[in-house]
Amino acid sequence: MDRSVEKKEHGGFFVTDIRDLVARRKSEQRRIKILLDARRSEDQAKLKGGEDAVAWVKEEQCIGCDQCTIVCDDDAIELYDTPLASPILNIEVNRKAKILRDPCTGCQLCVLACPTDAILMIDR
Numbered sequence: 001m002d003r004s005v006e007k008k009e010h011g012g013f014f015v016t017d018i019r020d021l022v023a024r025r026k027s028e029q030r031r032i033k034i035l036l037d038a039r040r041s042e043d044q045a046k047l048k049g050g051e052d053a054v055a056w057v058k059e060e061q062c063i064g065c066d067q068c069t070i071v072c073d074d075d076a077i078e079l080y081d082t083p084l085a086s087p088i089l090n091i092e093v094n095r096k097a098k099i100l101r102d103p104c105t106g107c108q109l110c111v112l113a114c115p116t117d118a119i120l121m122i123d124r
């Protein structure tokens with residue numbers, strides 16, 4: 001895969017062109033899907049899935065990394081901002097994933113993509 005990114009000088013800084021970012025995201029989406037497809041049949045057999053199941057996010061385990069939204073073909077996951085649990089930390093953006101029940105098809109891809117095992121498949 002070609003990971004080269006064109007950077008243009010802007011105000012003395014080199015910034016990544018938005019088209020390159022979009023292309024990188026699509027490329028990353030393809031890469032993740034290929035990896036997942038390889039793991040999928042084996043892991044999928046152990047998971048609940050299909051039309052009687054829906055994904056569910058354990059909020060405390062979600063780190064807002066966006067991997068689940070990349071692999072979801074059905075636009076069934078949204079990220080939302082939430083305050084940090086600890087007032088000691090000063091981080092501008094703290095995001096969590098939320099599953100939209102109606103568009104979720106129970107395909108399980110998000111479960112396989114999540115790096116923190118924050119997503120479960122539950123009965124619909």
Ligand code: SF4
Pocket residue numbers: 054055071072073074075076077099103104105106107108109110111
């Ligand atoms: S189970 Fe499939 S359709 Fe449902 S949220 Fe996960 S990736 Fe999207």
Ligand code: SF4
Pocket residue numbers: 057061062063064065066067068069096097113114115116117118119
């Ligand atoms: S992949 Fe997992 S940790 Fe990342 S945003 Fe989705 S639910 Fe949260």
